[in-house]
Amino acid sequence: MRSWRFAGFTLANFPPRLDRRTVWFLLHSWVFLVVSDITALVGGLSRAAAKSAVRDERKPAGGRDDVRPPSGNTGVEITRDVPRRPRPDDGVGVSVGWLSCTWVGQWDTVKAFTDWAAAFVGELAPVSRRWRGYDVVYVAEHDVLLGVRERECGALELHLDVPASVLENMTHDALYAFLLFVANYALNVSRCDVTLDDWMKLVTPADLDALTSGGADVYALNKELCVTRAEQSQFIRSKGPKGGDTWYLGGTSGEARLRVYDKSRESGGEVDAIRWELQLRGDRAKDAVVSLALEAHIKAGGDVGLRDAGGAELAGYMGEWAAQQLVRFVDFRDRSADSNITRCPRLRWWTALVLNAEKARPVVVAPPVTVERMHKYADTAFPSWLATLADSAAGVKGLSPEEWLSEMVDRGRERRSPRHALALLSAGVIL
Secondary structure, three states: OOEEEEOOEEEEOOOOOOOHHHHHHHHHHHHHHHHHHHHHHHHHHHHHHHHHHHHHHHOOOOOOOOOOOOOOOOOOOOOOOOOOOOOOOOOEEEEEEEEEEEEEOOOOOHHHHHHHHHHHHOOOEEEOOOEOOEOEEEEEHHHEEEEEEEOOOOOEEEEEEEEHHHHOOOOHHHHHHHHHHHHHHOOEEEEEEEEEEEOOOOOOHHHHHHHOOOOOOOOOOOOOOOEEOOOOEEEEEEOOOOOEEEEEEOOOOOOEEEEEEEHHHHOOOOOOOEEEEEEEEHHHHHHHHHHHHHHHHHHOOOOOOOOOOOHHHHHHHHHHHHHHHHHHHEEOEOOOOOOOHHHOOEOHHHHHHHHHHHOOOEOOOOOOOOHHHHHHHHHHHOHHHHHHHHHOHHHHOOOOHHHHHHHHHHHHHHOOOHHHHHHHHHOOOOO
């Protein structure tokens, strides 16, 4: 008989005699328990790491009024050469992102309207399609759409949709003239988008979602740090080459809705900024256009004849206008500081964004100059001017129409800029 001594105790007949079946059962049970423990440990560590990553991503880095974005552009990898838009001096760019307006009875014929609109949105051509209840539809480059119909009273109704790509290509003077005409004569402005690009990336959509979450009701909009009449927000993370985070504030049927997203991902790196896009509808849209155009008109002197010379005033006021429209919809303040909201301090990043927006100038993206574009524009805008000037050259300049035109061409060659030389080079003409 064998005996074992363990911790002061003597164990007799240990270990006991075991048959082969019992040994295999005990061995299998031991292996099963070990594997189960290892699996549970690995699973627990994975879940803890995932929860930590989500918390780090969604919560602000500092206190609740100290929202800081990541140091770089999150997840953006540019795999091709993308022409990047120049960063504004103040780190914020503003623009009118979309405009939808309707005229009724202002124009007698469609041709009269398309001739006027060609200088702003390009040549409009009829197409065979139906759009928003309009049986007669015209289109131009960059998805400009014009719907035409005649009302029962005989008045001609014209509805025009102008996207951001066209509005941003307008010069300041052209944008001023276009908005002033819309403000004065359009019967209705159904949509106007106020666009603000934050190139400093003071806050991200994920930060805004964390900022407006965490209240007593997990499904309610937390307004401890924001002042807004909106009652709902939404955070969406989409996948794909142009996917990213988007934060919405406000409903789809209201007069105002804010959308904040990573423009760098959406534009393929062309605009490396966080875009704040405030979509206004109905009376809010009309009020926004009128306030922008008329304020610029007043700053330009208020003369009825000043239709094409208010671009500088428009550019100087647009940043302040964009900040006003944004703050009117939402204002981020620490509401715990005072019972009077107007005395509650704004969050630091919001103060920086609003102040920089007030100093911002509108975005103007100059399209590339090509000979084809110049010919297309000249065919639309210049024939009547050239004919009138040529016919009056004898009385005004003492030259025949051919001599006057030859002199104008020679003067134009002397004043040609490098951009015109590049346009000629693209057409195969070497100077």
